[in-house]
Amino acid sequence: MKHALLWVIAACILCARLASAQVTHAGRLHNLMPIPAEVSFGDGQLSIDSTFRVAMTGHKEVRLSRAAKRLVLRLSRETGIPVNAEVSNDSGMATLHVRCEGGGNSIPSLREDESYALVVTSAKARLIARSPYGVLRGLETFVQLVESGPEGFRAPAVRIADAPRFPWRGLLIDVCRHWMPMEVLKRNLDAMAAVKLNVLHWHLSEDQGFRIESKRFPKLHTMGSDGMYYTQEETREIISYAADRGIRVVPEFDMPGHTTSWFVGHPELASAPGPYQIEPSWGVFDPTMDPSREEVYKFLDTFIGEMAALFPDQYFHIGGDEVNGKQWNTNQRIQTFKRKNKMKDNHDLQVYFNRRLLSLLTKHSKKMVGWDEVFHPDLPKDIVVQSWRGQKSLADAAQQGYQGILSFGYYLDHMRAASYHYSVDPLDSGATELTPDQKRSILGGEACMWAEFVTAENIDSRIWPRTAAIAERLWSPAEVMNSEDMYRRLGVVSQRLEWLGVRHRSVYALMLRRLAGYESPPSQEDPLWRAGITPLQTLADVLEPVKFYERPRSRAYTSLTPLNRLVDATRPESERAREFSTMIQQLLADSSRARHVETIRSWLSEWRDNDAKLRPLFETSFLLKEIDPVSRNLTDVAETGLRALKAFENGMKVDRTQSNEWLTFLDRAGQAQAELILMIAPPVRRLVEVVLPVR
């Protein structure tokens, strides 16, 4: 009873209206991500040592005890605390006392209560939540609080009241363009749970592959894939693994376009005769289902029935994007069908198809999700529109009472900076004019990992850590938007995610090492050997892959093309170039930053000298040959930067010819080569601009 007061406080925190004004650091620098709705640090800290025990009271379920066990195992691995993963009922002895006030669906649905309150004092930690989902989220926050000190591990005293801003916080994984084995999904589910994402959007069929077993139509997966597909048992395993972590699994079967792989075994579904084969290229293709044939709906009725029974989530994604209409236009029967049904264009035909699909989904008790294209004002209000077009598109739908989720701005395959994704808010832009009620129909968003240019090997490095920034955008209050602080915390989260199992960090060295070739351990005195891959990494650290859809510009890509070049190893965002750029900005804003000058000079010198160290590798590694000019570029840009820095220090302006030459060179150096962008060219250009002659 003596702790009753604390429970009352925790409960009050939980019940209090979550204030939107939120102090980022709440009295203390912390590593929480996403930042809780309300957080306030106090004095003191709770020791995390070998006496650490978890007790759980209130609602009981196996999911909670498993979650507590995972928590203890993680703490154990990070801290060296001997594992005592037994969860007791005895709150008196517990370091962390978890109280769950009520149950929740065993398979999560859209509107679970994910709120929780967490109070840490120097004596104890208490987590209280109304549902198991709140407990799961709160446990992740607790793990993030634990930090290492010289005398052991500890969690700072804090009071947290937390709940998500949006109920739909997802990650789309495309398993069709490149196959993703079970372990890729599992480790990414672990990572999703760590940053409080709650929807795995599983993109299961595409022109390039049909990736799930159908017992009713086995030709779908046997003929529509290269043998790489999830069995129904594996599918259930993923669903249950996700549910254990409070994550929904929404399957997507993209129709009526993006369906080539269906037609390999079932050409009768298509709008042109066939035969078909699995599409090895990337893009938008002609094969499209025939909406004019009743047999197609009969087939889909059976298929959707089978999948609806397999996937327990209320929602079922039917894709609906990028139908180019070519097969429809050349099919006489379809043209006749359109005329007979007074359809004025292919959009009308797709609306008809969607309406038929919708009735099948309804029959099988599912709600429909589709991309922007499916939206039509006479569809029922419980459909969900997923927008790749932007907030305006969602807002238009919301004004008509439709629900939506945002993916515009969250395309991970565009290789953009975390700060960019972080700046995209589902309620910005077109959505600002909405009424509070209309805003509530914007359910959240989804990061999208389209897989044309990722494999099981490097997918983690494209998803993480950037997706953690998106997760914060979707969970934390809108006012949390300090990008600099986001990057600081992202660095910590990134490490912890790797310990949890995703390999975004370790795959980098592995791929660089492989690019460097089969290195024979050399004579002991060889300095090149001792340098190892350092010069290659020094270069790679300031490169980024080309953005958006630029990769196929320089070479033809298909599903047969290996993704093992430097562009596939480099990180989507160069941390080092970002830091360099910040230093240059700060220096130019305040030239008294003398320490900056020293660091900038030393970095530029390292880069200038790098090509000479890296060059020997070009003699032995065929795969690195293409970066020979990129490496020279780094040296030349750094050399230019050093000269401009000297002029800047001496207060000199360089002559016009010289400066024009530099600017021309830097513009060229900033362009893509070998599908890579040298990210220090723009900041060096800014330095050059200040030493230009005044006109």
Place this chain on the structure above:
Amino acid sequence: MKHALLWVIAACILCARLASAQVTHAGRLHNLMPIPAEVSFGDGQLSIDSTFRVAMTGHKEVRLSRAAKRLVLRLSRETGIPVNAEVSNDSGMATLHVRCEGGGNSIPSLREDESYALVVTSAKARLIARSPYGVLRGLETFVQLVESGPEGFRAPAVRIADAPRFPWRGLLIDVCRHWMPMEVLKRNLDAMAAVKLNVLHWHLSEDQGFRIESKRFPKLHTMGSDGMYYTQEETREIISYAADRGIRVVPEFDMPGHTTSWFVGHPELASAPGPYQIEPSWGVFDPTMDPSREEVYKFLDTFIGEMAALFPDQYFHIGGDEVNGKQWNTNQRIQTFKRKNKMKDNHDLQVYFNRRLLSLLTKHSKKMVGWDEVFHPDLPKDIVVQSWRGQKSLADAAQQGYQGILSFGYYLDHMRAASYHYSVDPLDSGATELTPDQKRSILGGEACMWAEFVTAENIDSRIWPRTAAIAERLWSPAEVMNSEDMYRRLGVVSQRLEWLGVRHRSVYALMLRRLAGYESPPSQEDPLWRAGITPLQTLADVLEPVKFYERPRSRAYTSLTPLNRLVDATRPESERAREFSTMIQQLLADSSRARHVETIRSWLSEWRDNDAKLRPLFETSFLLKEIDPVSRNLTDVAETGLRALKAFENGMKVDRTQSNEWLTFLDRAGQAQAELILMIAPPVRRLVEVVLPVR
């Protein structure tokens, strides 16, 4: 027809008696491991580019086409060749033409024909084998031949005729002391195949856990494990995954000792009443099956029948080691039973138990394998003795006509150098006196990965790359024994194994990073941050874990103890210390090696300066605190080394007091601290010894 001659040559090579005299480098430095029985390099090379195609003729089976596909995918990942994994029959167009002369068991048995011939010319590569097993081995050799050059990838012209020296080349993985998930087994099977190992010895039951589902006696796995066990479906998956790679799977159920976990659900099998619980500690424990009760054999009959149906291999390992006899001695009924049956001691009782077990195995068509202890001269000749005692033990059995495999000298958990394992030959020592026929009954050996001190996280780093050296010992001619060249090739193999999926290399940085704590990305100019974990790695690079069974000396270990300290991250063998030691040796042998002096000085200086760089981490990382004295030690040893080096260069001898002080210090510095050994202390001591005053 025009290539008929080459086929004849290949076939001749294959049929030729494999010469035992073998030139290590066969005209060219190569990276093959294990070294083939016969290899001879020619002129020219075969380009491996996007025209690369595989054709297969002769005997067809899905296992071969899958193997060819894996080969192409690997080459593709390493070289960037677009994947064309379709295998044709058209040998004319093929870069690599594989001819399989005949079939083989779909589940490998002990005496499969693994021989093959491989001929590479500048026009084509040809692999010929009598069975699919030879093809599998030959494909691995082919992959190892491919190397990177400035103009692309290539394989050198070569003629290889190869066959293993021993038919049983295994790796034991203990999945009981620490649980190993499916992916650990799979990736290690991939790595085993790469170095031509052919037996996975699956240690499935122990005092600490019963790790496989029994449908007949479900209490075995449900009560005898923490929920971590392989289902029968998973077991079949592993067996089939292994068979696809030509690897046998031999299950071990250790009896009558090491059986605590059986008794948790089935105390009636034990020699003392119970109740029992899963043993969390390491060691030899009392619980032992009761050989005097018929119910035990009835139980084992059913159990072995179930497992015999699940595991297709002819051999079944019954353990049989380390029975301490305590439960037997205190059980009156067992004592009476012994007297009644005229057994003079517990060994007789175990012999009786084994004989009963043997008849059960025979009933279920299995041959028995057991540790040294099971050997008894009235057992039938087709049993196999696995020896942890040594070659003498095997030889004694062989002289009586028994078959054996060696594991003495191949215990990976002893943390010994690859060169040590490499030097242990199953036919050395006691076995040299055997007749050729007796020698043939020595079937090979097995590396043993006992799992008291490894987890799923670091197990790869304990198995690889050292096991590749054991694999070479068991495959290559006995004359292949140049340890220096082995290390050179091992470095290459180690990298390639990592690309294949085992994580012995990448887990190192991951664990060091975690030990360093949750590093907040710092201010840009902070040199400590830029150093990252480099100082920690500099130290870790010259440390090794303590050897043999020394870990429990300094602290109590149980299955609850996390294995996340520096001793768990450091590699079993320090490459850098080995190189340093070699340099010192060479310098002392030939003081004209001036370049050595420079390198030695620069390495010693780096080590001397390391403690200052590492020290700040001790302030923030609790887990690293224990290595504070180890780090100081490195600095002090290096300082001593620098002084001795100076004296050596000047031709001076140091005075007696000084030298005694140094030697005393170095002896102390070479002792274990925090379960770690500083490996540069002995070579520095050798340097000091030469500057000692002459008596």
